[in-house]
Amino acid sequence: MDHISLPQTWDIDQIIEDLDHQGFCLIDDAYSSEYMQTLVQECTAHLNEFRDAAIQNGVVSNIRSDHILWIDEQLAYAQQHIQALTALSEQLNRAFYFGIREVEAHFACYNAGEFYALHRDNPQGKNGRVVSSVYYLHEQWHADWGGELRLQDKQGEWHIIPPKPNRIALFQSDLLHEVLKSKQQRLSITAWLRSQDSIW
Numbered sequence: 001m002d003h004i005s006l007p008q009t010w011d012i013d014q015i016i017e018d019l020d021h022q023g024f025c026l027i028d029d030a031y032s033s034e035y036m037q038t039l040v041q042e043c044t045a046h047l048n049e050f051r052d053a054a055i056q057n058g059v060v061s062n063i064r065s066d067h068i069l070w071i072d073e074q075l076a077y078a079q080q081h082i083q084a085l086t087a088l089s090e091q092l093n094r095a096f097y098f099g100i101r102e103v104e105a106h107f108a109c110y111n112a113g114e115f116y117a118l119h120r121d122n123p124q125g126k127n128g129r130v131v132s133s134v135y136y137l138h139e140q141w142h143a144d145w146g147g148e149l150r151l152q153d154k155q156g157e158w159h160i161i162p163p164k165p166n167r168i169a170l171f172q173s174d175l176l177h178e179v180l181k182s183k184q185q186r187l188s189i190t191a192w193l194r195s196q197d198s199i200w
């Protein structure tokens, strides 16, 4: 893994403590507003390449209705986010012996009326996903626009997390969660910190 330092606003001690106690944590104001702007531009410039997430997986279902674009080396700004998550993975490996070896990520776009029903990102513990991360990159979000991440923490408590711009939600990939129906276009990068090759 590359040796890149964590962004300044990421408080690693707090992240480790929250993940340990609750299984999730929030990083607000994750990046500079300049970097966030460039990410928004990169994302919106490629919106016409986004694919229906359900069909992409070869499954036609009513579980999720978002649209996604996997991040490859062409998407230079999104790659920087992956590098920051790679630096974070090194710290988490040190703290928890997670054995994270790679980060996979896609942009996601939920248009008005779209959602993702209750699920776990690592349902049978088989796909190597250890920690899930969602970075919200739309430029504003109002309280009545819906689109919250609803998540059950490791103590069994439910949390409703607004997709606040420039926020990262990090959570154990085995926790139950859903994306409530969004009333506006909702943009994000979902990433998984993985300990082995995906079986999908």
Ligand SMILES: O=C(O)CCC(=O)C(=O)O
Binding pocket: 108, 116, 121, 134, 148, 149, 177, 178, 179, 188, 190
């Ligand atoms: O966008 C979010 O808040 C969560 C997305 C999610 O659960 C997923 O892509 O697996």
Ligand SMILES: [Fe+2]
Binding pocket: 119, 120, 121, 132, 177
């Ligand atoms: Fe998920």
